[in-house]
Amino acid sequence: MAPILEVKNLYLYYRTRKGDVKAVDDVSFTLEKGSTLALVGESGCGKSSTVIAITRLLPRNTSRYEGKVILEGKTDLMKLDDETFRREIRWRKISMVFQGAFNALNPVITIGDQVAEPLIIHDNVPKEEALERAKKVLEYVRLPDYVLTRYPHELSGGMKQRVVIAMALIMNPDIVILDEPTSALDVITQANIMNLLKRLKKELLLSYIFITHDLSLASELADRVAVMYGGKLVEVGPAEEIYNNPKHPYTVKLIGSVPTLRTDKKLEFIPGTPPNLINPPPGCRFHPRCPYAKDKCRKEEPPVVEVGKDHYVMCWLNSG
Amino acid sequence: MVETSEAGEVFTLKRALIEAFKTKSGMLSAIILAFFIIVSIFAGNIVSYDKALNWNNPKAWEELPRLAMPEWACMIYSKNFPRTIIIDSRNTEDYRVIKVRTPVPGRNSSSVLIEEVFEYEYDDFPSEVSVFFDVKFGDIQPKIEVYWVKPDGSEILLFKGLAKLHNFTLYITKDPKLVEKLYEYVEEVYGHREEYIAPSVVLFAQTGEGMHTPETAKVLKTDVEKYKLRVKADLYGKDDDINVKLIVYGKVHGFAGTDDRRRDIFVAMVWGIPIALSFGVVASVSISLIQALFGAMAAWYGGAVDNAISRLTEIYMIIPFLPILIVISFIYRLTIWMLLLVVVALSLFGGTVLTIRSLVMQIKTESYIEAAISYGASSWRIVLIYIMPRVISVIFPGIVMSVPAYVFLEAALALLNLGDPTFPTLGKVISDSLNGGAVYHGYWWWVLLPSSVIIFIAVAFALLGYTLDKIVNPKLREQ
Numbered sequence: 001m002a003p004i005l006e007v008k009n010l011y012l013y014y015r016t017r018k019g020d021v022k023a024v025d026d027v028s029f030t031l032e033k034g035s036t037l038a039l040v041g042e043s044g045c046g047k048s049s050t051v052i053a054i055t056r057l058l059p060r061n062t063s064r065y066e067g068k069v070i071l072e073g074k075t076d077l078m079k080l081d082d083e084t085f086r087r088e089i090r091w092r093k094i095s096m097v098f099q100g101a102f103n104a105l106n107p108v109i110t111i112g113d114q115v116a117e118p119l120i121i122h123d124n125v126p127k128e129e130a131l132e133r134a135k136k137v138l139e140y141v142r143l144p145d146y147v148l149t150r151y152p153h154e155l156s157g158g159m160k161q162r163v164v165i166a167m168a169l170i171m172n173p174d175i176v177i178l179d180e181p182t183s184a185l186d187v188i189t190q191a192n193i194m195n196l197l198k199r200l201k202k203e204l205l206l207s208y209i210f211i212t213h214d215l216s217l218a219s220e221l222a223d224r225v226a227v228m229y230g231g232k233l234v235e236v237g238p239a240e241e242i243y244n245n246p247k248h249p250y251t252v253k254l255i256g257s258v259p260t261l262r263t264d265k266k267l268e269f270i271p272g273t274p275p276n277l278i279n280p281p282p283g284c285r286f287h288p289r290c291p292y293a294k295d296k297c298r299k300e301e302p303p304v305v306e307v308g309k310d311h312y313v314m315c316w317l318n319s320g
Numbered sequence: 321m322v323e324t325s326e327a328g329e330v331f332t333l334k335r336a337l338i339e340a341f342k343t344k345s346g347m348l349s350a351i352i353l354a355f356f357i358i359v360s361i362f363a364g365n366i367v368s369y370d371k372a373l374n375w376n377n378p379k380a381w382e383e384l385p386r387l388a389m390p391e392w393a394c395m396i397y398s399k400n401f402p403r404t405i406i407i408d409s410r411n412t413e414d415y416r417v418i419k420v421r422t423p424v425p426g427r428n429s430s431s432v433l434i435e436e437v438f439e440y441e442y443d444d445f446p447s448e449v450s451v452f453f454d455v456k457f458g459d460i461q462p463k464i465e466v467y468w469v470k471p472d473g474s475e476i477l478l479f480k481g482l483a484k485l486h487n488f489t490l491y492i493t494k495d496p497k498l499v500e501k502l503y504e505y506v507e508e509v510y511g512h513r514e515e516y517i518a519p520s521v522v523l524f525a526q527t528g529e530g531m532h533t534p535e536t537a538k539v540l541k542t543d544v545e546k547y548k549l550r551v552k553a554d555l556y557g558k559d560d561d562i563n564v565k566l567i568v569y570g571k572v573h574g575f576a577g578t579d580d581r582r583r584d585i586f587v588a589m590v591w592g593i594p595i596a597l598s599f600g601v602v603a604s605v606s607i608s609l610i611q612a613l614f615g616a617m618a619a620w621y622g623g624a625v626d627n628a629i630s631r632l633t634e635i636y637m638i639i640p641f642l643p644i645l646i647v648i649s650f651i652y653r654l655t656i657w658m659l660l661l662v663v664v665a666l667s668l669f670g671g672t673v674l675t676i677r678s679l680v681m682q683i684k685t686e687s688y689i690e691a692a693i694s695y696g697a698s699s700w701r702i703v704l705i706y707i708m709p710r711v712i713s714v715i716f717p718g719i720v721m722s723v724p725a726y727v728f729l730e731a732a733l734a735l736l737n738l739g740d741p742t743f744p745t746l747g748k749v750i751s752d753s754l755n756g757g758a759v760y761h762g763y764w765w766w767v768l769l770p771s772s773v774i775i776f777i778a779v780a781f782a783l784l785g786y787t788l789d790k791i792v793n794p795k796l797r798e799q
Contacts, residue, residue: 057694060622090696098694103687108709118695167695 001072003030004174005054006205010067011216012046013052019278020063023049025231027067031175036201036208038222038239044155044274047211048099051177054181056085072174073168091118095173097164099180104164105152111138112148115167117231122171135168141196158189167197169204180218190226195219203306215258219243224310227251230275230285237311247313284316292317340505340787349457349783352776360594371584372591375744381582383448387571388749390577390765402442402570407549410454410564411432429559434551436566439542444571445521445534452565455483461607465552466490471545474527476505483553483562485709493519499542506532565761577765580756581748585766589773595745596777599660600723607667608719612711614669615676616703629673636669647738656730656740661727672718676711683710713792721785724778731774746770 012024023046031037039047052058054069055216069077071093077085096117098104106114114192115137116130124231125133135148141162152160161181177196198221198239200206212218217241218225225242227235227250235248246252256268272289275281284302287293302316340346359366374380385404394401409417418435455462466479478501479490490497506590507513507526517532524547530536530724545775576586648654648662683689684707692702727746733739734747735754753759753766 005792055694057690086696086698090694096691096694098691104691106692108713109706117435117692117697121697121701134617164691166405167691316372 001079004033004072005031005052005209006068006070006073007050008068008070010053010069012049012058012062013064014059015023015061015063016278021275021277022231022280024053025280027231027233029226029233029236031209032223033174033207034201034205035223036210036221038136038210038212038218039228040212040218040224040225041228042213044277045228046235047228048179048211048278049231050228051096051179051209053213055090055094055177055265056082057211061261086226091122091168091171091173093173094175094177095168095171096177098259100184102157102160102184105160107152109151110148111150111152111155111163114152115163115170118167118171124299133170134166137170138163140200141166141171157185158192161189161193161210162196163184165193165200169200172204173206174179174249175207175209179212180210180213183212183214186289192215195223215243227254228314230280231277231284234286234315235311235313237308237313241308241311245308247311247318248309248315249317250286274319284314333709333716336713336788336791339791343787344631345783346455346787349780352601352780353488353784356593356597356780357772358663359596360592363590363594365677367587367590369591371587372403372744375583375588378581381578381584383394383567383579384582384584385571385573386578386582387766388447388569388571388578390769391572392575393572393577393765399437400441400443401572402440402568403572404506404570405438405440405446405568406794407438408565408573410565417512428553428682429556430560432551432553432555432562434553434562434564436549436551436564436731438566438568440539440547440568441541442570443539444535445518445522445539446493446568447571448495448567448569449492449520449523450567450569451492451551452567453483453490454551454563454565455488456485456557456561457483457555458560459487460556461559462556462562463554464562467548467550467552468522468523469548469550470527470540471542471547472527473539473545474760476523478503491524491573492742503792558725565799576769577763579752579763579766580793583744585749585769588746589770590747591744592746592770593747593773593777594776595644595656595743596727596730596756599656599783600725600727600777603660603663603720603726603729604722606664606721607670608666608672608715609712611670611672612676612708612715615673616680616707618673619677619680620703620707620714626677629669630677633669633673636667641666645733646736646738649733653741654738655742656745659730659740663726665737672715676715679711679714680707683707717785717789717792720788721783723781727774727777746774750774 003037007030008028009252010024014021014023026124027050029037040045052199053065058065066080071077071089077089080089112131112134116127117133119125119133120127120143131148135145138147143159143162143166145195146157147159147163155163165181183198185193194217197208201208208221210218210221222239225237225239226233227242227248229250235242235246235251242269243255246255253268253270257270259267270289275285275288281288284290284297287297290297302314303317304312304314307313307318341350344465371380383404389401409419411417418436418437420433423430425593431553438704442722451466461482461484464479464481464483465477468478478492478498490498499519502519503517506517508532514532518534521534521537522532523639524539525531526540526758544642549564549566551562551564555562572585574586576589578584614629618626634782645662645666652658654662689702689706693708697706727738730739730745731747731750734745735750737751739745739748740750749770750767753763756763756766758766
């Protein structure tokens with residue numbers, strides 16, 4: 001069966017006065033139906049830009065936007081015009097849970113109206129019916145009825161996050177993109193939301209693209225993990241493989257920097273700063289910070305090699 | 321679970337209004353506004369619309385005294401000023417009317433005697449006396465004699481002659497020919513001719529020395545004997561008839577007095593309120609909303625749209641608004657609603673465009689807008705449903721506060737004689753009062769009453785505006 005989403009050679013550059021920012025540079029990955037792909041990496045590595053490229057929320061200063069995004073093995077989303085994309089794809093096929101639910105809700109519209117909005121926009125559903133369906137979705141994310149008439153500022157952070165998730169589910173999409181869905185929540189609420197997401201995935205057969213900088217959180221949900229660094233995908237593989245047998249030095253360092261409870265482990269950090277995406281380092285983009293960097297790493301870009309089943313790495317260390 | 325409200329939160333319009341009406345100044349403005357709104361709604365029940373429409377028709381006002389004070393002025397001066405007395409012989413129910421018709425035997429002609437008898441117990445002299453005739457006759461004009469009989473028995477022949485018209489009026493205290501009869505009467509009593517007499521004083525003064533001017537004369541009040549207007553007529557046709565309406569014009573009238581053309585100022589006040597309110601509110605709301613919408617569009621669409629709107633705004637802002645408005649009103653003599661249209665058209669772009677543009681620049685980067693784009697809301701929907709509500713709560717205090725500015729604008733144009741000439745507005749009455757020399761002659765009610773209505777409207781909106789501003793704009797909140 002064809003994967004539900006296939007991204008091939010995706011590029012997204014932003015124009016600035018100093019030059020083009022190569023935020024997404026030749027990124028390819030696939031997402032299987034009913035599975036979760038975690039996209040991890042530090043801030044500014046291009047995770048959110050990848051999502052922007054997939055969902056076409058392009059800013060005005062986009063200078064290069066190409067590649068293939070194939071839905072269900074048939075439709076190339078990049079070839080659709082904006083209006084068709086808005087009508088056919090947005091929220092019907094791909095919906096999104098935004099970073100910081102606090103800001104993703106309009107402060108002057110009631111929760112019910114907001115959750116029902118996509119239905120009214122896409123299917124022209126009468127308002128009463130839309131509200132009825134909003135009520136059902138809110139039940140699904142375990143929120144009481146009364147929130148329908150509340151304004152966002154009257155809800156707690158966890159409740160708002162549930163509202164945003166409910167909103168993403170109302171059109172029964174196939175793919176839900178979760179952009180750091182729990183980054184502003186305390187750990188208990190975070191655990192609650194993660195459990196909710198797991199349950200929804202199982203019950204509704206959703207496919208997730210889960211964006212986070214938190215590897216431990218990603219391990220909760222992910223079937224596959226994709227590690228991004230400096231606008232490039234440096235390692236993709238099954239979650240088990242990535243956590244137990246990381247191949248790229250960046251992945252190794254990243255896993256080493258995750259804190260564990262009550263153990264005497266010294267937390268590692270990666271010296272240096274993330275690369276400048278306007279003028280990325282030549283060769284491997286990680287070489288200025290890589291302890292194993294060789295001459296070759298400084299000159300030539302490493303190829304993508306398969307090091308295990310479905311486990312790809314982009315590093316000279318693994319390709320002789 | 322429920323967060324308490326805090327500074328910096330976003331207010332919906334409804335909540336802001338509820339908060340505003342809880343404060344003292346908000347409550348005061350609510351009371352004043354409620355009063356004006358009730359008056360506006362029931363204006364038609366208080367004073368019929370026809371009266372306002374007939375504002376420039378002198379016929380409609382002939383029964384009202386000229387330049388009469390409001391009735392409550394009696395309390396201020398503690399003096400019982402005369403009200404207007406109207407006696408019409410056509411009204412046969414009226415006990416004050418006596419009409420006797422004596423036919424001449426064997427002929428078609430008859431003689432008619434009409435007596436209109438009335439009491440007079442006021443402390444001051446009336447302003448004018450007029451007698452309106454309604455005579456029906458065929459080929460031969462009837463002969464008419466008009467007498468004024470005072471309670472002390474003195475009888476003055478006011479008029480003797482033929483009725484030449486079917487409808488005519490004897491302006492007893494104004495017409496020089498008729499006033500001459502009063503000069504003769506005074507001469508008869510004094511033994512010499514006075515240089516100047518006040519006609520309405522002579523008719524109502526105690527007969528004797530000093531009866532010719534208000535300074536020296538004393539009002540002759542009635543007790544047993546009454547004042548009488550006696551009209552004798554000889555009619556020569558079978559169907560001939562005569563009727564007389566006596567009007568003794570008082571010195572006070574109604575709640576707001578009258579102007580120099582006998583028009584009831586109360587009519588202009590009652591109908592001026594809904595007009596001023598709707599002019600101010602419509603102008604302010606539509607101008608602010610249009611400008612906010614342009615500002616939002618400029619910020620949202622950016623690029624060429626932004627450029628076009630911003631440049632147009634700059635051009636509009638240097639166009640001198642008032643001079644152009646004056647020229648247009650001068651050339652076209654606008655009605656008030658056309659004036660409103662011109663005011664709106666001249667303010668399509670303005671300061672609010674720039675304020676809202678910068679506000680929306682900020683709002684459009686909020687993630688809920690990004691979220692709206694991602695779930696497929698169209699640009700129009702985002703501007704109208706997502707952005708405008710935020711914008712409106714910001715511009716609302718400004719809308720409320722600029723209502724009086726437009727009310728004053730209408731009044732100012734009226735003062736320049738550029739207002740609507742056909743309908744009474746508050747500004748028009750004030751303008752008439754200045755042209756009529758009200759300030760110079762001390763006709764205080766004519767100036768003060770309509771201006772106080774305008775001032776109360778301004779105060780109510782200003783109070784509400786400042787209160788709302790404090791609530792919606794957290795920077796202004798008291799520490």
